[in-house]
Amino acid sequence: MVRIVVMFVLLLPVAVNAQVLGSCGTTDADKPAAETYAPGEAPVFQMPLPGDQAPNFELPAVVQDEIKMIKLSDYDGKWRVVCFYPADFTFV
Amino acid sequence: MAAVAAKYEELKSLNVEVVAISTDTHFSHWMWKKTSPTIKDVDYPIASDPSGAVSRAYGVWQAGKGLNKRGRFIINPKGMVMAVEVLHEPIGRNVDELIRQIKAMQTVAENPGKAAPAGWQPGDGLITTNKEDIGRY
Numbered sequence: 001m002v003r004i005v006v007m008f009v010l011l012l013p014v015a016v017n018a019q020v021l022g023s024c025g026t027t028d029a030d031k032p033a034a035e036t037y038a039p040g041e042a043p044v045f046q047m048p049l050p051g052d053q054a055p056n057f058e059l060p061a062v063v064q065d066e067i068k069m070i071k072l073s074d075y076d077g078k079w080r081v082v083c084f085y086p087a088d089f090t091f092v
Numbered sequence: 093m094a095a096v097a098a099k100y101e102e103l104k105s106l107n108v109e110v111v112a113i114s115t116d117t118h119f120s121h122w123m124w125k126k127t128s129p130t131i132k133d134v135d136y137p138i139a140s141d142p143s144g145a146v147s148r149a150y151g152v153w154q155a156g157k158g159l160n161k162r163g164r165f166i167i168n169p170k171g172m173v174m175a176v177e178v179l180h181e182p183i184g185r186n187v188d189e190l191i192r193q194i195k196a197m198q199t200v201a202e203n204p205g206k207a208a209p210a211g212w213q214p215g216d217g218l219i220t221t222n223k224e225d226i227g228r229y
Binding site for chain 2: 019020023024025045046047048049050051052053054055056057059060061062063064067070072073075076077078079080081082083084085086087088089
């Protein structure tokens, strides 16, 4: 039943706000409630440095031929490379 | 982006997942992937952070532009940040160096107490870090 509900939620249009979900690698019980921010109101955090837990997040993404919500923690147990870049249709 | 895509099979074979993030919408990502000959082969997730919330959390968001710096974070299987590289535009990244660093981290993770010395390449030996080794390298 829970699985069906989760699937249904995933199938909803992905026009939801980006969410920062707390530290990656923590259990659900450790995670604070998801925070959302209005544009322009979000605090600027210090860049996570080597040795810090990576901030977990949930964002809409293009994954091959799909558009779906992904979390960094979806890939727990794997090494991950998170690459930020300025904009689509740029050169580098 | 395309340079990482070209090495994505090798990265996957190393148990690595790649996530790219910009402040464009996922609609923009979709059309970029549909129309760009270099981006169409990108098989890893391209995520959309138009509010900048996640980009702020990683400290790469540029308030004046609403665009991200080119920041790259290597994160281990337990969610710990292992390496950070931030390049000022317009300099591209080096995927071979990314792979070298991940191989060094994985090799050290499998060999507790050892270290990868400067210039370590896959296949090179690790060094020991006992007190007899102090001053040796």
